Amino acid sequence: MSQGGPVSTGTPLSPTPRSTVRRLGDRARTDRAELYAVLDAGLVGHLGIVLGDAPVVLPTGYGRDGDTLYLHGSTGAATLRAAATGAPVCFTVTHLDGVVYARSAFHHSMNYRCAVVHGNARLVTDSAERLHGFEVLTEHLAPGSWSATRQPDRKELAATALLTLDLTEASVKIRTGPPGDDEADLASPVWAGVLPVRTVVGEPEPCPLLSEEIPVPDRVLSRQV
Amino acid sequence: MSQGGPVSTGTPLSPTPRSTVRRLGDRARTDRAELYAVLDAGLVGHLGIVLGDAPVVLPTGYGRDGDTLYLHGSTGAATLRAAATGAPVCFTVTHLDGVVYARSAFHHSMNYRCAVVHGNARLVTDSAERLHGFEVLTEHLAPGSWSATRQPDRKELAATALLTLDLTEASVKIRTGPPGDDEADLASPVWAGVLPVRTVVGEPEPCPLLSEEIPVPDRVLSRQV
Numbered sequence: 227m228s229q230g231g232p233v234s235t236g237t238p239l240s241p242t243p244r245s246t247v248r249r250l251g252d253r254a255r256t257d258r259a260e261l262y263a264v265l266d267a268g269l270v271g272h273l274g275i276v277l278g279d280a281p282v283v284l285p286t287g288y289g290r291d292g293d294t295l296y297l298h299g300s301t302g303a304a305t306l307r308a309a310a311t312g313a314p315v316c317f318t319v320t321h322l323d324g325v326v327y328a329r330s331a332f333h334h335s336m337n338y339r340c341a342v343v344h345g346n347a348r349l350v351t352d353s354a355e356r357l358h359g360f361e362v363l364t365e366h367l368a369p370g371s372w373s374a375t376r377q378p379d380r381k382e383l384a385a386t387a388l389l390t391l392d393l394t395e396a397s398v399k400i401r402t403g404p405p406g407d408d409e410a411d412l413a414s415p416v417w418a419g420v421l422p423v424r425t426v427v428g429e430p431e432p433c434p435l436l437s438e439e440i441p442v443p444d445r446v447l448s449r450q451v
Numbered sequence: 452m453s454q455g456g457p458v459s460t461g462t463p464l465s466p467t468p469r470s471t472v473r474r475l476g477d478r479a480r481t482d483r484a485e486l487y488a489v490l491d492a493g494l495v496g497h498l499g500i501v502l503g504d505a506p507v508v509l510p511t512g513y514g515r516d517g518d519t520l521y522l523h524g525s526t527g528a529a530t531l532r533a534a535a536t537g538a539p540v541c542f543t544v545t546h547l548d549g550v551v552y553a554r555s556a557f558h559h560s561m562n563y564r565c566a567v568v569h570g571n572a573r574l575v576t577d578s579a580e581r582l583h584g585f586e587v588l589t590e591h592l593a594p595g596s597w598s599a600t601r602q603p604d605r606k607e608l609a610a611t612a613l614l615t616l617d618l619t620e621a622s623v624k625i626r627t628g629p630p631g632d633d634e635a636d637l638a639s640p641v642w643a644g645v646l647p648v649r650t651v652v653g654e655p656e657p658c659p660l661l662s663e664e665i666p667v668p669d670r671v672l673s674r675q676v
Contacts, residue, residue, distance in 0.1 A: 244505070269561065269648075270547050272497035274506035280469070280539035281499035281506045285565050314505035322495050322650075327671060330601040331589045332611070336494065340510050364556045375641050376555040386557070404658040416600050417668050418658040423494075423676055425547075428647035433629040436643055443642050446552060451648055 244344050245397040255398040264341040264398055265290050265319055269367060269451060273297065274316040275305045288317070289359075289366030293393040295343065296359040301387045309389055310349035317343045317391055325421045328405035329414040335405065337420060343396040347389040359388045370445030425451050469569050470622040480623040489566040489623055490515050490544055494592060494676060498522065499541040500530045513542070514584075514591030518618040520568065521584040526612045534614055535574035542568045542616055550646045553630035554639040560630065562645060568621040572614040584613045595670030650676050 238256045239245070255261075265271075265288075273286040282305050289296045295317065299306035309315050324337035350356050360383075364372045378386070405418050427449060430442045463481045464470070480486075490496075490513075498511040507530050514521045520542065524531035534540050549562035575581050585608075589597045603611070630643050652674060655667045 244502070244507070269550070270545055270563070272499075272508050272543055272545070274497075274499040274508035274541070276501050276504065276506050277469070279501065280569065281501050281508075281541045282469070282567075282569075283497050283499035283506075283508050283541040283543040284567065285543065285545040285563065287561065316499070316506045316508040318497055318508040318510065320495055320497070320510040322676075324656075325494070325593055325652075325674070325676070327593055327596060328600065330603070330607075331585065331597055332601075332603045332607040334589055334593050334596060334600075336512065336592070338495070338510065342507075342509065344505065344507075360556065364559055367561070368550055368552055368559050371552060371559060372556055375553065375559075376557075376636055376639065378555070378557045382555075382557040404656075404660070407658075407660075411601055412660055414601065415662075415665060417665050417671060418661050419667075419671075420656045420658075421671055421674055422653035422656065423650060424653060425648060425650055427550075428649060431549075431629075431645045431647065433632075433643040433645075435629070435632075435637055437640075440640060440642050442644075446642060446644075446646055449550070449646055451547075451550070 239396055239398065242395050245342070245395045253399045253401050255400055260398045260400070261341050261393060261396050262290065264321065264339045265295070267321060268319040271317050271319040273305065273309070274318070275308050275313060277304060277308055287363060287367055289362035291362045295391040295393060296362050297347065297389045297391060298360065298363055298386055301385055306387050306389065309347040310387055312346045312348065315345060315347050315391065322423050323402070324423050326405050327418055327421065329407045329411040329416040329418050333405050333407050335401065337401050337403070339400045341396060341398050343391060343393060345391050345395055347391050350388040350390055356383065356388050359390070360386070368445070369449065374443065374445065427451055464621055464623065467620050470567070470620045478624045478626050480625055485623045485625070486566050486618060486621050487515065489546065489564045490520070492546060493544040496542050496544040498530065498534070499543070500533050500538060502529060502533055512588060512592055514587035516587045520616040520618060521587050522572065522614045522616060523585065523588055523611055526610055531612045531614065534572040535612055537571045537573065540570065540572050540616065547648050548627070549648050551630050552643055552646065554632045554636040554641040554643050558630050558632050560626065562626050562628070564625045566621060566623050568616060568618060570616050570620055572616050575613040575615055581608065581613050584615070585611070593670070594674065599668065599670065652676055
């Protein structure tokens with residue numbers, strides 16, 4: 227759960243050269259609230275970093291506090307170590323919302339929401355800021371867990387790198403709606419439409435080592451993703 | 452739907468320096484069938500490419516034929532154009548399978564399956580291979596659609612770049628199961644376990660321009676993701 231404050235305000239997304247949506251620009255959104263919404267709705271982002279001369283893209287958990295994105299990972303991870311030096315990164319969160327069936331193979335598509343953030347990550351070293359960041363990350367992944375569970379100890383904190391990425395240079399692209407078939411294909415006897423795709427949660431599965439006397443708490447029972 | 456042939460055979464995944472799982476190596480899988488399974492289960496991957504000195508990570512559709520991954524995109528997309536020059540790329544597919552609730556904040560985690568492919572993309576120029584690649588891509592996104600819908604015409608083909616990426620250098624990482632809490636926390640009165648997460652399809656939504664006489668075909672009705 228993000229600590230984002232009001233999402234209906236904020237500066238519009240800045241169209242810098244690399245955050246300008248060039249392809250299918252009608253799918254671009256410039257409202258900062260839409261950036262927040264796409265980020266807040268996800269649990270896994272994909273962090274890109276250059277190692278040597280090649281890109282590496284790895285799934286990464288995250289959390290948002292206002293215009294700050296928190297990322298964390300093991301201090302031993304090469305990508306995190308590289309990002310911590312202030313090298314340029316790209317962080318992308320994508321939601322698949324539907325498979326778009328068209329009357330032509332070419333116009334098959336997907337409905338989706340995607341946020342792309344460009345920037346240079348910063349390694350957080352201040353103890354209080356680090357603890358705040360870990361709280362944001364934990365609460366994004368598992369709302370209510372930070373105060374309900376044991377806080378990180380010194381050894382755990384030492385093993386974890388915390389990075390921030392400012393939401394300064396970002397773009398949002400969203401596709402919704404039916405297929406965009408050519409006029410000439412509209413009379414074709416082929417079914418066209420959208421098969422919606424969504425993410426749902428199942429029944430909580432207690433840890434085998436858990437006492438049966440401990441019930442599933444509301445923070446888990448009421449969790450949606 | 453991938454044209455992958457038997458998935459229980461094949462050479463093991465090669466541990467090159469960049470495809471070696473360094474963190475939490477017990478989550479690494481080396482069976483090629485597991486790579487195929489993770490790729491085949493997804494619809495959206497994240498393609499990383501270096502533009503200038505910065506990484507760009509964009510969601511990308513794909514399809515698999517044996518050990519060849521097909522990617523496509525507009526000939527106008529900067530990332531696709533860069534990949535088409537043979538620059539190094541990284542292509543990552545991740546499935547979120549569950550939120551792992553632990554007795555400590557630190558051991559909160561996610562269950563997931565992730566495939567990471569490193570390599571240099573190749574621009575396909577041969578007409579027959581291009582048509583085959585587009586068929587693989589269409590059938591992966593929407594099984595049955597290639598033969599049921601209008602094939603791409605010359606203009607559509609000209610607007611689309613097709614790339615291949617060999618599944619030569621790849622790694623698979625999978626986390627399953629309950630939280631890995633510290634021994635000392637096991638007696639804590641805090642609920643621990645997994646909240647499963649999965650992707651499901653909803654009711655097909657016909658295109659508003661579709662004749663009501665055209666029923667939803669089996670290829671859509673029976674589609675799972």
